[in-house]
Amino acid sequence: MKSKIKPFPAVMTVISILYLIYVRSNEDTVLVADAVGGDPGGKLLPTILGIFMLAGFLYITIKERPDGKREEKGTIVLFLITLGVSLAYLFLLKYAGFILISTVLVFALEYLYTTIDEERSLKDGLLGGGGTLIVTSGAYLLMRFITKSFIHLARIETLPAIFSSSVFEGCISLAFVVLLTVVFYLTICRLLKAKGRPMLAKSCLITFATVLLLFVIFKQFFNVNLAPGLLNY
Amino acid sequence: MSEFLQGLGLVSHLSTLIWCAFGSVLGIILGALPGLTATMGIALVIPISYQLDTATGIGLLLAVYCGAVAGASIPAILLGIPGNPNAIATVEDGQLMTKKGLAGQALGGAVIASLIGGVGSEIFLIFFSPLIAKMTLAFGPAEKCTLALVGIVIIAAVSGKDILKGLLMGALGFAFAFLGPDPMSGALRIPFADLLRKTPLANGLDLTSTLIGLYGVSQVFSELGSLRKKQTAKVCPKIGKVFPPFKKVASMWKIICSSLGIGTLIGAIPGTGASIAVFMSRNAAIGICEHSKGKLDQPGTGCLEGVFAPEVANNAVTGGALIPALSLGIPGDSATAVLIGALMINGVTPGYALFSQNMPLVYSIFLTLLIANVLMTVFQLAGVRLYPKVLLISQRVLMPIVLILSFVGPYALAGSSISKGVFYVGTALFMGLVGYFAKKNKYPIAPIVLGLILGGMFEEQFRRGVKLGAGTLSRFYTSPICWFFIALSIVIVVSTIIRNRKNQNG
Numbered sequence: 001m002k003s004k005i006k007p008f009p010a011v012m013t014v015i016s017i018l019y020l021i022y023v024r025s026n027e028d029t030v031l032v033a034d035a036v037g038g039d040p041g042g043k044l045l046p047t048i049l050g051i052f053m054l055a056g057f058l059y060i061t062i063k064e065r066p067d068g069k070r071e072e073k074g075t076i077v078l079f080l081i082t083l084g085v086s087l088a089y090l091f092l093l094k095y096a097g098f099i100l101i102s103t104v105l106v107f108a109l110e111y112l113y114t115t116i117d118e119e120r121s122l123k124d125g126l127l128g129g130g131g132t133l134i135v136t137s138g139a140y141l142l143m144r145f146i147t148k149s150f151i152h153l154a155r156i157e158t159l160p161a162i163f164s165s166s167v168f169e170g171c172i173s174l175a176f177v178v179l180l181t182v183v184f185y186l187t188i189c190r191l192l193k194a195k196g197r198p199m200l201a202k203s204c205l206i207t208f209a210t211v212l213l214l215f216v217i218f219k220q221f222f223n224v225n226l227a228p229g230l231l232n233y
Numbered sequence: 234m235s236e237f238l239q240g241l242g243l244v245s246h247l248s249t250l251i252w253c254a255f256g257s258v259l260g261i262i263l264g265a266l267p268g269l270t271a272t273m274g275i276a277l278v279i280p281i282s283y284q285l286d287t288a289t290g291i292g293l294l295l296a297v298y299c300g301a302v303a304g305a306s307i308p309a310i311l312l313g314i315p316g317n318p319n320a321i322a323t324v325e326d327g328q329l330m331t332k333k334g335l336a337g338q339a340l341g342g343a344v345i346a347s348l349i350g351g352v353g354s355e356i357f358l359i360f361f362s363p364l365i366a367k368m369t370l371a372f373g374p375a376e377k378c379t380l381a382l383v384g385i386v387i388i389a390a391v392s393g394k395d396i397l398k399g400l401l402m403g404a405l406g407f408a409f410a411f412l413g414p415d416p417m418s419g420a421l422r423i424p425f426a427d428l429l430r431k432t433p434l435a436n437g438l439d440l441t442s443t444l445i446g447l448y449g450v451s452q453v454f455s456e457l458g459s460l461r462k463k464q465t466a467k468v469c470p471k472i473g474k475v476f477p478p479f480k481k482v483a484s485m486w487k488i489i490c491s492s493l494g495i496g497t498l499i500g501a502i503p504g505t506g507a508s509i510a511v512f513m514s515r516n517a518a519i520g521i522c523e524h525s526k527g528k529l530d531q532p533g534t535g536c537l538e539g540v541f542a543p544e545v546a547n548n549a550v551t552g553g554a555l556i557p558a559l560s561l562g563i564p565g566d567s568a569t570a571v572l573i574g575a576l577m578i579n580g581v582t583p584g585y586a587l588f589s590q591n592m593p594l595v596y597s598i599f600l601t602l603l604i605a606n607v608l609m610t611v612f613q614l615a616g617v618r619l620y621p622k623v624l625l626i627s628q629r630v631l632m633p634i635v636l637i638l639s640f641v642g643p644y645a646l647a648g649s650s651i652s653k654g655v656f657y658v659g660t661a662l663f664m665g666l667v668g669y670f671a672k673k674n675k676y677p678i679a680p681i682v683l684g685l686i687l688g689g690m691f692e693e694q695f696r697r698g699v700k701l702g703a704g705t706l707s708r709f710y711t712s713p714i715c716w717f718f719i720a721l722s723i724v725i726v727v728s729t730i731i732r733n734r735k736n737q738n739g
Contacts, residue, residue: 093658117463
């Protein structure tokens, strides 16, 4: 049976009702110890807003009718997969860590999107994804080992002090990522292309370079604590 | 003078130049890629700008803004597809010039025109913004409250075909802004307070995560349908000679002046936007060419005049739009709405206080805008043969990168707290879905952003105004400025309804 109302304004109408109930059920937040008085309190504007939203969305729900256009099935599938992968990213980021979960997210979507016109192979996807995960994790561990070694050697004064600075560490990491990306392109990508899997090669390369570059920019240069997760090194 | 020198000192760092250069290139690329917008670009670089010192961070944001506006001319000229609506009037002459084998001159001309528009409008910005900001000295809580109302009405009016939907989205933004501590009493106002008390939501909804979610994540979901369409192979046309003859450029001085004036004025009127300015300046150019006794070519025939007029105007809009944005905190379009949010995240609150208390920072903003325009010109000219290749990058490759950037950006704001970072990623994803469903149902998302930015100020000033009136609205109805702002809001609403009805009736 076809729906006679548009879902979005209808949902927003319900949300407006819930918002009004929430606002009215809370205690008012008037200014305390106010000798002068006159504060209308923190419930007034949200209540007016809730009534406006309710009236507006209800009017649109009644006035507008669905245009009959439906999203194509393929687009819905892409939407659900993208949403699923994003939710997995959200919930697993803390436990799996930035490198692992970001590799999964970028590879899954790159492979999914770039092979829209082709017949996908689950085996290719799993092998490509697994391979990218291993190579990216390996490159990450190697990069960390190199930078940590530099810091250690600089601290025991075997190397000049500059080797322990965060900017130097970032630059070294950046150079390392660029170099490894070129090596990745010349070896694994060419091999995959020669085997007739150019899209798989593209997905692997983009994932590898994107994840490691983001790590270098945010962790090495800006000192953001990107969740280490399982690769806590 | 000493304040100017202090401002100069704030931007005289190699790092400022490097980040502005990075922003320019990124902006040009984003502007050149259809589907990616200046607004999204600004939203995505907010987390990086936040990590830099204020002047450099603002420089980065302005460089992305200017670069993206100018970069939109590349696909307009080469492919006949504007990178964003700002370049819509460049398409006709740009494409005709490309077909004539003059793609290089069209691109070069567009870059020079963008520089003239950007720098020219900045002169107006430098002159007018302190004056307008000074006017706000007369504003009390009631006036500030009604000014915020004007801002939300304007953005609701311009960002969609149905003003009611715009206003409802603005109200939704206000509702989001009302989460967190009460501005007067400090009491916590969040649903499921027992559960969410210890989350970052207790301090209010994070603006950056919201901006990135609404413009980055929602863009990825919105593009999924077009990703499924067969991607046609794009071909890079021959570029040829880049610089247009100087004599030709000089002969167009009337077109340049009129486009500069139109662009700056339209940009400075909140709610109008570049897409109006480009057509107005093109029409003005047609009039000028008709009266030139054959000295100038007629736009529409594949000539530089038809490229210069809209390109001067759309970059003049950037400086013009910054006049109300910096002096009043009122944006002209969604890009400046996000820019205001980004400035606030970087600790810069637009308005008189900025001009009276932090003039060196204001000068540094002017200087970084100048640097951004110059660098945009340098990089667009240097890469005139390279950027067309960017057009060959498929959306299918780009969208996963946009998504991961949209997640890492909000996460980065949390610094060392992983849980907080994950919460911000969740906020961005949630807002991305809100933005996606809103856009899918033709509800504009810019009013949500402005509602979120202005909501806190609106509530605080409203309550102060009522309190000063001893619990009544007397402060509102005894102030002529309030009456002016309320009348302006009504005029905007009514004129938008009339205009939309006229458009609907053909």
